[in-house]
Amino acid sequence: MSPIQTLDPESCYRAVKSRDRRFDGVFYTAVRTTGIYCRPSCPARTPAFGNVTFHPTAAAAQAAGYRACKRCLPDATPGSPDWDVAADVAGRAMRLIADGLVDREGVEGLAARVGYTSRHLGRLLTQELGAGPLALARARRAQNARVLIESTDMTLTDAAFAAGFSSVRQFNETVRDVYDMSPSELRGRRGGSRPAHGTVVMRLAVRTPYAGRAMLDFLALRAVPGVEQVDGDTYSRTLALPHGHGTVRLRLPDVATPGETAFAHAEFSLGDLRDTGAAVERVRRLIDADCDPVAVGDAFAGDPVLGPLARRRPGLRVPGHVDGNEVAVRAILGQQVSVTGARTTAARMVAEHGEQVATAVDGLTHLFPTAAAIAELDPEHLPMPRARGRALVGLCHVLAEGDIRLDRGDDRDATRSALLARPGIGPWTADYVAMRALGHPDVFLPTDIGTRDALRRLGVDTDPRELAETWRPWRSYAQVHLWRSLTEEDD
Structure with a gap:
């Protein structure tokens, strides 16, 4: 940062x-x-x-x-890529503020998460970002308020509290200060049809190029029935959020032209509109919206292995996730089995242990089982080898207790070390979680079967670990390019 x-x-x-x-x-x-x-x-x-x-x-x-x-x-832009790339305190704090932590737990809660006093954190953020945590959270609330005012038919009072404001007066003053317009005047500027109450339709800004079709294919291959589905050009899934549950339906852009801003179209259906900010931020993580694809592409331009792949698929993103705990569970389920096998086991767990929810999207029927629910299971009775079952239940126990957090707010290296210290968690699992749950841009999986198959098909016989050293600090993107190369002939 x-x-x-x-x-x-x-x-x-x-x-x-x-x-x-x-x-x-x-x-x-x-x-x-x-x-x-x-x-x-x-x-x-x-x-x-x-x-x-x-x-x-x-x-x-x-x-x-x-x-x-x-x-x-200017608030309707992708976030700075520095926030996701940086592993420093300011970057971690920005990710937590974007998720609404200050609104839910205050500055003291934010400071506790990053391991500083609130006073020192305020000084650090002001030095690094030009504003303290309250001002940063206020800017985020103002942006959410504008979107809610212009894109929903809810009352302005409902929009105020859904955006995270503690009072209507604070809402009115902030909107006028930031946009030089009252909330009523902002609402008068909108056009087009208005969605139903509880539904928020947004355009999520992403930098181009953006390989939306490739992202959709990755998610479709791993979609767990009941929780996720891909229908044509639309990805949908259920969301477990701080105040309730919801769903999102996404259409992703596929734009090869660099230097522009494109938009992913997202339709959220939320049980509690206070979750708007958290839902938006988690979906932005899922689609890697804040990546700088030009910087990544330039880093690979002269590489004999990745250069042709990057030119063939410009704007390829690292698929993130909306729930780090879910990534960890699915990573353990995927140990030493195929993607299809892991998805089948995950679907069985969802049907047996996930919370059933009512949604307006056909096929979305459950939330993914919580870490607390899995921690209560008998590992001897899980549909997997006993050692893996014990590893799964043990990890879910520490996740449920909060001893390990997988939400991009903690130090990445410390979190990876904590995962590796757990029985049954090896480098592949820890690194896969770091890549998709923690948003780490520089992770490589040298022992992954897909990695080795891709390099073999490309005629590369160099040791993967040695080869990947030349791809720093974007090894996660190199990893996705290799995975994608396995399906390029099907395009």
Whole structure:
């Protein structure tokens, strides 16, 4: 994570002059003469260099007294890729704030999760991101509020509390401060049809290129009946959220052109609209929305193995997940069995131990079993070897107790070490969890059967571990390219 002091004004201004969309969400441009802040690609006339300042977050610009541009809507951008790549405290805190932890547990809860006092955390975030945790959470609430106001038919009072505000007065003041419009005026700007109460329709911004078809294929191959399904170009699944359950239906873009912003169309159906922010953030993790695909592609451009694969499939993303505990369970179920076999076992567990829920999506009938529910099972009676069953139940016990957390808020290396210390958890399982649950961009699975098959088909006889050293710090993306190469002939 780059501190606010390291934003180079000359480089930022060049990006603004060229209206480079790749920097949308990476920094924000504030214009002294107008009192507004914009995304770098704003189509308005470029302000003079002496009239602008640059901020690493929208919250920093708001804290400096600027309001959001009504033309380019700077909050409707992908998040900074630094937040996902960085494993430092600021990056971890940003991921937890985006998930709504400050709204649910306050600054003290956030500080406890990252292992600092609230005062020290405030100083650190202000230094790194230009704003403290309350200001960062306020900016996130304002963005959620705008989406709810413009995309749903709920009352403004309901929208206020669904966005995470503690009072209608706070909601009104924040929306006016940030957007220079009242909530009623924002609602008057929208067009088109309005979805039903409890349904939130959003466009989730992603950087291009974006290989949406490849992401959909990956999810379809592993979709667990009752929890997930793929129908044509739409991926749907149930969601376990802080205040209840819900569903999401996703349509992903497939755009090969770089340097633009594309949108994944998401329709959420939520039992409690206070879960809007958490649901959006978890789905963004699932589809790797904040990745910088140009940086990844450039890193592989001259590589004799990955270069052709990256050119064939630009914008390939690392599939994340909406629930880290679910990833861990499914990783253990997948030890030494095929993807189809793991999915069959997972489906059986869902039917027997998952909570049955009513949804509006045909085929979605259950939530994935919780760690607490699996921890209560007798490992001797699970449909797998006994040693694996004991490993599964034992891990779920520590997950249920909170001794290990798999939500991108804890230190990645420490979490991986904690997983490896568990009986029956080896490097493949720990690294797979790190890649998909923790969002680690630099994980490689040298012993994976798919990895070895892909390299063999590509005519590579170099030791996978040695080869992967040249792919740092994007080895997770290299891993997905290798997996994808196994199915390229079917495209």
